[in-house]
Amino acid sequence: MPRLSLSSRLALLFAACTAVVSLIAGVLFSRASETHFIELDQQLLDGKLVALRSALQGADDPVLFAQRKARLQEEMSHQTDLSLRVRGADGHVWFDSTANLPDDLPTLTGLSSLHSAGTAYRVFNAPLEPGRTDGAQLTLALDITHHQHFLQRMQHLIWLTVGLSALATALLGAWAARSGLRPLRRMSDVAAGVCASSLTQRLPHTQMPAELAELAQAFNAMLGRLDDSFQRLSAFSADIAHELRTPLSNLLTHTQVTLTRPRDLEDYREALHSNLEELQWMAQLVNDMLYLAKADHGLLMPRREPLQLAQEADALLEFYAPLAEDAQVRLTRQGEATISGDRSMLRRALSNLLDNALRFTPPQGEVQVQIVDGAQGLHLSIANTGDGIPPALLPRLFDRFYRADPARREGSSEHAGLGLAITQSIIRAHGGTIRCESTQGWTRFVIELPKGD
Structure with a gap:
């Protein structure tokens, strides 16, 4: 029926x-x-x-x-x-x-x-x-x-x-219901016409009854999120193509030049080593993309074990100490706290932030790691001196393939712009949040984590 x-x-x-x-x-x-x-x-x-x-x-x-x-x-x-x-x-x-x-x-x-x-x-x-x-x-x-x-x-x-x-009431009720539900039919028409090229359509919620205005606003918000996600996906696909185009072109050009004439064994060995570097960077890029894909689908399941954040931070600072010494940058750490989390994942997140801070800290600068054990949770910040980041760019820092430094070369085999996106996924998997602040000559990444059990 x-x-x-x-x-x-x-x-x-x-x-x-x-x-x-x-x-x-x-x-x-x-x-x-x-x-x-x-x-x-x-x-x-x-x-x-x-x-x-x-x-x-x-x-x-x-x-x-x-x-x-x-x-x-x-x-x-x-x-x-x-x-x-x-x-x-x-x-x-x-x-x-x-x-x-x-x-x-x-x-x-x-x-x-x-x-x-x-x-x-x-x-x-x-x-x-x-x-x-x-x-x-x-x-x-x-x-x-x-x-x-x-x-x-x-x-x-x-x-x-x-x-x-x-x-009579049935006829009048049918007419009144049909007239009153006209906004729903409008929403149905808009939903039926939604496609990749029409995500900018919106419902005029100001002209709707109060009972449907909230639904129309939620529908418009959903279209806005879909539009934003589609734009990000399109930009993401374009970024992947740009990132892979340069190393692939390098591999093709280098291999074609090598094969133009017979060469010594040492020349072939050198060509293979050069190609290997490009392939390793491409493999790392693919691994990072797979890692972010798992995070998007909620598949990152961190293991829970008690960790001393001070010890973990000291271990990473010791690892980066030679690089900091060459760059004439001073590394410091303050505070300590205990957290329940995944050691390897948190080390990767902190390593990405420290590596990012060292690259953008000028000589004679400083990188500070501060740990605060608060009543509501743990606060960990990694700050570095240097040129600040404009406020308009702060919300985009955690986008994939986004680079705030315009001097960075496209398709660089050193950094693909995925470190901060991976760091954010790790922090979210632990139930925390991360944000960036840049004021008064300091750029600070602030992580807030629950204490856990």
Whole structure:
């Protein structure tokens, strides 16, 4: 069975609600009308009972009753829809004002109803003399057939009103729902037309109802993220092509030149060593790309072991000490803390930051490693002196293949611009964050990590 559309569901819901409300209102009105008729009949019968008791006062035996019979017939002739039956104390019928009165009229004192031979009666029983139950009994039978016909017509009208109101509400509800859901159809059209060349489309959320404006804003934000991701992917593909083009061209050119004429064994050996360097750089680039791909898919699962950050930092500073000495750069470390993390991954992240800091620190400069064990987590910063980074470039430092230094050569076999991206992936895998600050002659990479267990 095909599923109902949202407009159809809303229309049916409106129709059902209207039908229920109309039906309840009709039933209440019908019950109120019936109760009102009963009250009117009771008032009429009470008034007639007073008149009959006055006419039959003292006629508590058949002889006396026969003397009052003419007056009683005159009294009953004034109202044709009202009949009277008088019973003696022994239960015998003394008088029937109408010949076709049912034999099975109720005898219980009070008001009751009876249906007989297609006629509806309101029957009222009372003693001839108030308070005396062993004397003659008066039974008044009021023909209320016209009341019943009115109530039946009213019930038919109620059902007709319920049906017509439900139908009208369904049609109006369908129109209102279709008009109100027009922004959703617009969103559907935009979503159906989304492709690589149309990610800049946006929904006019300011013209939408308040209930859909938030959804439209979320949809626009999703399109913005998709557009940004696609642009990054396109730029990423172009960067890979640029990075691999130069070493591949070098390999092809060097190999073709080597093969132009016969050469000595030493020349071939030198050519192979040169080609090997380019191939090693390309292999490292591919490995880095695979590493970032694993990070994008959440496949980096760091092992957890207690680490002394001061010891790890000192080991790396000792490794870079010769390079720092040649570059006339001073290395320092302050603070200590313990963290639960993956030693090899964290060493790789810190090594990338230290290598980056040493390359951009001028002679007589300084590289500082600071470790702060805070109440909310661990803070580790690696700062270096030198030319600052413009604020506009800071958000892009962690993009793949991005190089803040325009002097860097395209396709350099030394650095491909993936170190900071890998570092960010490692820090995120440990549940931390990393940011860059560059002010007052210092460039500082700040890492915030949770303490862990």
